[in-house]
Amino acid sequence: MTAPTSYATPFHKILIANRGEIALRVIRSARALGYRTVAVYSTADAGARHVQEADQAVCIGEPLPAQSYLRIPAIIEAAKLTGADAVHPGYGFLAENEDFAQACRDAGLVFIGPSPEAIVSMGNKAGAKSLMQAAGVPCIPGYQGEDQSEERLAQEATRIGFPVMIKATAGGGGRGMRLVSSAREFPGLLRSARSEAQSAFGDPEVILERAITLPRHIEIQIFADRHGNAIHLGERDCSVQRRHQKVVEEAPSPAVDAELRARMGATAVAAVKAIRYEGAGTLEFLLDREGNFYFMEMNTRLQVEHPVTEAITGLDLVELQLRVAAGEPLPIAQADVRFSGHAIEVRLCAEDADRGFMPQSGTVALWKMPAQLRVEDALRSGSEVPSFYDSMIAKLISHGRTRDEARRKLASGLEDAVVLGVTTNQAFLRSCLLHPVFAAGGATTAFIGQHQDALLAPDVQARERAAALVSVLLHETTGDGRHRPPGRRMPHKLPISLRFDLGGTVRNASVTLGSHRNFDVTIDGRTFVVELASLSDDAVRFVCDGVLEGAAYHRDGATLLIQYRGLALRVEDKTRAASARQGESGGDGKLRASMNGRVVAVLADIGQLVQAGQPIVTLEAMKMEHVHTAPVSGKLTAVHVATGEQVAAGRVVAEIEAIAQEGLASFDERRKNRHGPAVEHTDPTA
Secondary structure (H helix, E strand, C coil): CCCCHHHCCCCCEEEECCCHHHHHHHHHHHHHCCCEEEEEEEHHHCCCHHHHHCCEEEEEECCCHHHCCCCHHHHHHHHHHHCCCEEECCCCCCCCCHHHHHHHHHCCCEECCCCHHHHHHHHCHHHHHHHHHHCCCCECCEECCCCCCHHHHHHHHHHHCCCEEEEECCCCCCCCEEEECCCCCHHHHHHHHHHHHHHHHCCCCEEEEECCCCCEEEEEEEEECCCCCEEEEEEEEEEEEECCEEEEEEECCCCCCHHHHHHHHHHHHHHHHHCCCCEEEEEEEEECCCCCEEEEEEECCCCCCHHHHHHHHCCCHHHHHHHHHCCCCCCCCHHHCCCCCEEEEEEEECEEHHHCCEECCEECCEEECCCCCEEEECCCCCCEECCCCCCEEEEEEEEECCHHHHHHHHHHHHHHCEEECCCCCHHHHHHHHHCHHHHCCCCCCCHHHHHHHHHHCCCHHHHHHHHHHHHHHHHHECCCCCECCHHHCCCCCCCEEEEEEECCEEEEEEEEECCCCEEEEEECCEEEEEEEEEECCCEEEEEECCEEEEEEEEEECCEEEEEECCEEEEEEECCCCCCCCCCCCCCCCEEECCCCEEEEEECCCCCCEECCCCEEEEEEECCEEEEEECCCCEEEEEECCCCCCEECCCCEEEEEEECCHHHHHHHHHHHHHHHCCHHHCCCCCC
């Protein structure tokens, strides 16, 4: 079927208003259809892959998103400068911003996405929920009124009944969202949600919803064209989440049968037809244990997890976006949609799962992705992971004839992936895939919270064998990463003592050279026999206690990075270093930034008495807020940062003079007698 001429909107060059892996993903499909591409970038991304692989690129500002990727005039000007006549927003940033879609329309640019009117109607959670209720779509009970006063919201939360969810109306990705268990928690969590929403989306408005107990998070992928055609491409199960952000996604859902899929799909298609939607979109639902589903929100854009739908349908969703935006009708009808096998995706994020999933940034020393998986990324060895953007750095996707086959492939690929230099959630993702509840298809949105201890449990055997290998690598390589020449080996077999910090634990080792490349390694009383089978600049094959296997590594001075059995470990050689000074363990009263980030709030004043665990400073990193609390109880003697300042990980942001609890109480009483309640004091000389 050929589209009427009046519907055609030809374009030739596409500006991609995004960065990283999604920019590269759009470039790939655009080039396959013969389009030229333009990248935009911040100064922090000047050396990024999407900049180098596009046909043209324009710098649009400084690192912070508000100074670059959220600057609508700069993006429009970049399109004019390069002659681009269409804009693809990717996801995140301006993808669901009606002002951006309107600005593209006003500038004569084709916006590869829905109309500004559709974004307004469905992009706002409150408005979308009202529309869906009017259309008869089942919705979660809640409040989405115009009265945003704290008093009214608290009253509505009580009416709805706890637990309730606070959600930013303009939000996404878990930002501006808080689960509230009681009326006592509500004011503080409301302020936190509003602050995060204002920072992330420029809009502090929220809605309230009853919290559904142990639901599944199910979303329906839809496509619609300007000719009145609309279809769904089945569901994705996105239940495995932490901090309301998706971690593992799969299609189809193990909890959805053909009958339920048809009902949910028909509901989604009817909804988008009602608003004359055009392009790719996703309707998100909560599915309870009785099989009831409730509308949550609509994402008026391509989803991060779209590859799993592509895997089971054989369709290129970006290609469909481009064809629909050009005025073509959908090339397939609902009856033509076929599903094949099962697909699972994991989001590889720069974060430390062992430290509360704290965002990480820095230089990737070694990057090798498994060939057996589809990998969407924009990195390579030597790439920088900035602190200004989302923590997701790659997506790994598997496809199998069955769910279990897809799960095995992905777990194996995760073990083979090599990411050194920046801490990631790689081992945690593999633990999720291998957990018996996930393997059985039983994961709900509570999965990580219920099983976090097991998911984060260390692999003791792997760490012990890694320690033995580390001992040999420290012995066999030099600080600049070169191998020690065999001719320089000592002829005697005296043990060599080593001391190193492996993943936060200091280990003492003794290495004795046997025959050529054979070593006896003793660590804390246990002896390993290690033989080096081969050693290259970044990989090693070795035999440890009779088992031959491999590992990847990178050495830079006293730092050795090693990837073994899916574990990425940082090693600091302390053999020649002086013993750590007393007080460096965190009990010195110094509050240090746990990641690179921007100061968004200073929550205490110099001279104030604080309790251990009391919030002192809030940092924003990778679009999430992180409250830093007092490490000890005492008097706040110094604050070394100001709101808006960018700080590096490890920097001392505040100092507290520790006071024992009995002394704290006495000191507090003396201050109260002289000046009133201690919490009101800000005089540093008091």
